[in-house]
Amino acid sequence: MKIGVFVCHCGSNIEATVDTATVAAAAREFPGVVFATDTMYTCSEPGQDEIVDAIKEHNLDGIVVASCSPRMHEQTFRRTVERAGLNKYLFEMANIREHVSWIGKDREANTNKAVDLVRMASEKLMNNQPLYPKKFTINKRVLIIGGGVAGIQAALDCADGGLEVVMVEKTSTIGGKMAKLDKTFPTVDCSSCILGPRMVDVAQHPNITLYAFSEIEEINGYVGNFEIKVKKKATYVDWDACTGCGICMEKCPSKKATDTFNEEIDFTKAINIPFAQAIPKKAKIDPEFCTMLKKGKCGVCAKVCPSGCIDYEMKDEFITEKVGAIVTATGFDLFDWTVYEEYGGGRYPDVITSLQYERMLSASGPTGGHIKRPSDGKEPKDVVFIQCVGSRDKSVGRPYCTGFCCMYTAKQAILTKDHLPGSQSYVFYMDIRAAGKLYDEFTRRAMEEYDTNYIRGRVSMIYPKGDKLLVRGADTLMGTQVEVDADLVVLAVGAEASKGASKLAEKLRISYDSYGFYMEGHPKLKPVETNTAGVYLAGACQGPKDIPSSVAQGSAAAAKVLGLFSKDQLESDPQVSTVDIKRCIGCGKCIQTCPFGAIKEIDFRGMIKANVIETICQGCGICTSTCPQGAVQLQHSTDNQILSEVNALCQF
Amino acid sequence: MKVININSSYDSDFVREVEEESGQKLNLCYQCGKCTAGCPYTDEYDISVSQIMRLTQAGQKEKVLQSNSLWLCATCESCTSRCPNEIDVALIMDVLRHMARREGYTGTGRVKTFWDSFLSSVEKNGRVFEVGLLVNYISHTGRFWTDVDLGPKVLPKGKIHFKPTEMQGKKEVAKIFMRFNEESAK
Numbered sequence: 001m002k003i004g005v006f007v008c009h010c011g012s013n014i015e016a017t018v019d020t021a022t023v024a025a026a027a028r029e030f031p032g033v034v035f036a037t038d039t040m041y042t043c044s045e046p047g048q049d050e051i052v053d054a055i056k057e058h059n060l061d062g063i064v065v066a067s068c069s070p071r072m073h074e075q076t077f078r079r080t081v082e083r084a085g086l087n088k089y090l091f092e093m094a095n096i097r098e099h100v101s102w103i104g105k106d107r108e109a110n111t112n113k114a115v116d117l118v119r120m121a122s123e124k125l126m127n128n129q130p131l132y133p134k135k136f137t138i139n140k141r142v143l144i145i146g147g148g149v150a151g152i153q154a155a156l157d158c159a160d161g162g163l164e165v166v167m168v169e170k171t172s173t174i175g176g177k178m179a180k181l182d183k184t185f186p187t188v189d190c191s192s193c194i195l196g197p198r199m200v201d202v203a204q205h206p207n208i209t210l211y212a213f214s215e216i217e218e219i220n221g222y223v224g225n226f227e228i229k230v231k232k233k234a235t236y237v238d239w240d241a242c243t244g245c246g247i248c249m250e251k252c253p254s255k256k257a258t259d260t261f262n263e264e265i266d267f268t269k270a271i272n273i274p275f276a277q278a279i280p281k282k283a284k285i286d287p288e289f290c291t292m293l294k295k296g297k298c299g300v301c302a303k304v305c306p307s308g309c310i311d312y313e314m315k316d317e318f319i320t321e322k323v324g325a326i327v328t329a330t331g332f333d334l335f336d337w338t339v340y341e342e343y344g345g346g347r348y349p350d351v352i353t354s355l356q357y358e359r360m361l362s363a364s365g366p367t368g369g370h371i372k373r374p375s376d377g378k379e380p381k382d383v384v385f386i387q388c389v390g391s392r393d394k395s396v397g398r399p400y401c402t403g404f405c406c407m408y409t410a411k412q413a414i415l416t417k418d419h420l421p422g423s424q425s426y427v428f429y430m431d432i433r434a435a436g437k438l439y440d441e442f443t444r445r446a447m448e449e450y451d452t453n454y455i456r457g458r459v460s461m462i463y464p465k466g467d468k469l470l471v472r473g474a475d476t477l478m479g480t481q482v483e484v485d486a487d488l489v490v491l492a493v494g495a496e497a498s499k500g501a502s503k504l505a506e507k508l509r510i511s512y513d514s515y516g517f518y519m520e521g522h523p524k525l526k527p528v529e530t531n532t533a534g535v536y537l538a539g540a541c542q543g544p545k546d547i548p549s550s551v552a553q554g555s556a557a558a559a560k561v562l563g564l565f566s567k568d569q570l571e572s573d574p575q576v577s578t579v580d581i582k583r584c585i586g587c588g589k590c591i592q593t594c595p596f597g598a599i600k601e602i603d604f605r606g607m608i609k610a611n612v613i614e615t616i617c618q619g620c621g622i623c624t625s626t627c628p629q630g631a632v633q634l635q636h637s638t639d640n641q642i643l644s645e646v647n648a649l650c651q652f
Numbered sequence: 653m654k655v656i657n658i659n660s661s662y663d664s665d666f667v668r669e670v671e672e673e674s675g676q677k678l679n680l681c682y683q684c685g686k687c688t689a690g691c692p693y694t695d696e697y698d699i700s701v702s703q704i705m706r707l708t709q710a711g712q713k714e715k716v717l718q719s720n721s722l723w724l725c726a727t728c729e730s731c732t733s734r735c736p737n738e739i740d741v742a743l744i745m746d747v748l749r750h751m752a753r754r755e756g757y758t759g760t761g762r763v764k765t766f767w768d769s770f771l772s773s774v775e776k777n778g779r780v781f782e783v784g785l786l787v788n789y790i791s792h793t794g795r796f797w798t799d800v801d802l803g804p805k806v807l808p809k810g811k812i813h814f815k816p817t818e819m820q821g822k823k824e825v826a827k828i829f830m831r832f833n834e835e836s837a838k
Binding site: 388395458 | 736
């Protein structure tokens with residue numbers, strides 16, 4: 001093999017602490033190397049042209065670039081060598097920036113280490129083989145998990161782009177958290193007025209199939225060809241026949257069912273439709289509250305239903321859907337604030353969450369849009385808002401800023417004044433985070449026009465005083481302890497990853513951070529991709545996000561799916577495992593350890609052998625280190641290639 | 653109000669010493685004020701506890717060690733248990749108190765006298781002997797009328813004895829003081 005080596009200065013990033021000319025000179029002595037040079041910016045256009053020219057001039061058939069991390073530019077240089085007519089796997093990269101120049105200051109030691117890394121790369125390159133990707137056809141349907149505003153946006157954009165969309169929503173209606181909101185900041189426009197039509201579009205779009213009250217049971221396959229098992233949970237109502245007339249709900253005698261849509265500020269019936277604009281507007285029975293399902297007595301709903309759609313015998317149903325890409329938009333849940341004993345830990349009825357307050361403000365909520373104290377139904381006069389409850393608090397394991405509480409608190413303070421002109425709102429805050437178009441102006445308006453009293457400091461305790469609540473906090477700007485006699489306390493509860501997010505991540509084979517939020521492919525450059533091909537993210541499942549950002553991500557994820565589906569065939573990555581059938585003894589260890597289910601047993605002339613399904617294999621290499629025979633080899637990281645690197649490093 | 657020069661008034665040795673002795677990282681404090689919000693003595697303090705934290709962070713040694721708040725702190729640890737950043741604020745107050753005493757900052761002189769009278773009473777009697785403490789404190793400060801109004805209230809309840817009561821383990825307590833004196837003399 002005739003190898004060419006290019007040692008990059010990366011401006012001063014590498015050259016400042018590595019003598020690149022010496023590295024290039026040392027490389028010329030390595031076996032196989034016929035050409036070596038140092039260049040200012042190898043990734044630049046002239047830098048790449050230099051590689052192409054050298055390949056032609058010196059008849060090179062392998063290239064080593066010593067520069068940055070392969071994560072940065074491996075794809076760039078693979079395209080360069082391809083442009084010069086070489087197979088792109090006859091290229092190796094030595095990372096002398098992140099692994100050398102950025103982490104050490106000793107120029108001599110750095111230069112020596114860089115020489116070692118280049119030697120390793122060129123020794124490996126001598127064992128490289130040209131690899132060729134295979135092509136496979138893709139199923140141009142997309143699965144959207146979660147029917148909140150991000151999922152709705154992704155679904156509609158994909159459907160308008162001509163794709164068939166399958167949407168799976170856990171609860172019995174789509175709309176997510178946004179459907180629960182009264183108004184939205186900073187425009188104070190009605191949340192259901194802007195979301196409602198979008199929800200109807202989802203229901204009526206010919207390209208969208210909606211499975212509400214359903215969950216993802218199993219996900220198999222790979223980009224382009226996923227197979228999804230969806231569990232349609234039993235609703236005990238035949239949704240094909242149900243017209244959503246609501247008579248069952250009206251007549252149901254069981255009145256103490258948990259009302260999750262209204263954040264439990266009231267009860268609902270055992271058979272219920274969450275709210276008037278629900279999509280689909282269908283009734284479902286909560287079995288734990290239904291007398292018929294618990295004791296076999298009652299049956300009122302079945303008697304009154306004009307379309308005879310009640311079915312007490314209904315069971316969960318499983319459906320298989322085949323799709324080529326997946327968008328997860330599973331959103332967030334609220335932090336369980338009852339860990340704050342100093343705020344009453346849930347014992348005081350007039351200490352409520354921001355989302356409960358939102359339902360109270362909403363005209364379609366249980367109080368019909370009237371602000372009432374849960375304890376005695378009286379209108380409050382002094383309303384205290386406490387920010388950062390379960391945000392920016394290491395002691396409860398939530399050090400991050402939820403990011404949108406400052407804004408909705410300002411909105412709620414404004415709405416409080418609108419609803420109750422004689423009221424006074426107080427906001428305990430630490431910092432006001434209002435970075436967004438028209439956001440800071442909005443919080444200023446809460447103070448300047450609505451006379452909201454902003455107090456800078458946290459609250460250390462709340463306790464009952466007569467029929468009021470005494471809120472004791474600090475005003476750090478005055479440097480004193482302060483007290484407010486409050487009628488109602490609203491906690492700006494922070495967001496956390498939705499319940500079950502980590503379980504779904506395991507089914508999707510995507511990573512999540514220590515708080516359960518899904519990891520994007522790159523924090524800046526791949527915001528909606530994941531590290532699993534064909535799986536995309538939208539909305540707050542990736543981290544707390546307000547509505548505009550969630551919608552933007554929904555559209556971004558749809559654009560990625562449409563881009564993926566713009567081709568009829570995809571190329572598979574040839575860096576996968578292959579089985580040397582002569583060496584395989586059929587022990588099955590690789591099958592057990594493969595985290596992707598990519599290895600299957602086959603019968604080869606009466607003998608059991610392992611076989612890798614190339615399109616499923618992700619190239620992680622666990623099988624190769626498990627195989628007792630060395631029969632499974634990961635292409636481009638074979639045992640011989642790795643050993644040649646080790647030998648290059650350990651020769652002295 | 654005096655202008656403080658942030659660079660020249662910053663006492664890095666002070667900050668380092670407080671951090672070393674307390675094992676706490678002062679930069680964790682983001683001034684939310686929850687310690688002040690929960691402190692039962694805020695109304696008696698000359699400098700609130702969150703401001704003590706800020707002044708310490710900013711290396712304002714003189715101002716911190718002169719503060720009366722250090723001596724009024726009851727070590728109830730409300731600040732420690734409420735701190736969202738899990739800083740042991742009460743321990744920092746303790747460290748500052750030690751430092752103030754060691755370096756001759758004792759708030760008002762009376763505070764030091766009271767603490768010394770209290771400890772010498774415990775050393776002698778195994779526990780505090782109130783009348784002895786009173787006599788000792790008054791003889792050093794001349795504040796004869798301090799709390800004299802409380803006398804008629806506590807005397808009939810038998811709370812005050814004119815002789816030290818005998819207690820078990822008196823010698824052991826004395827040994828603790830002995831050991832402390834030996835250790836601190838080293």
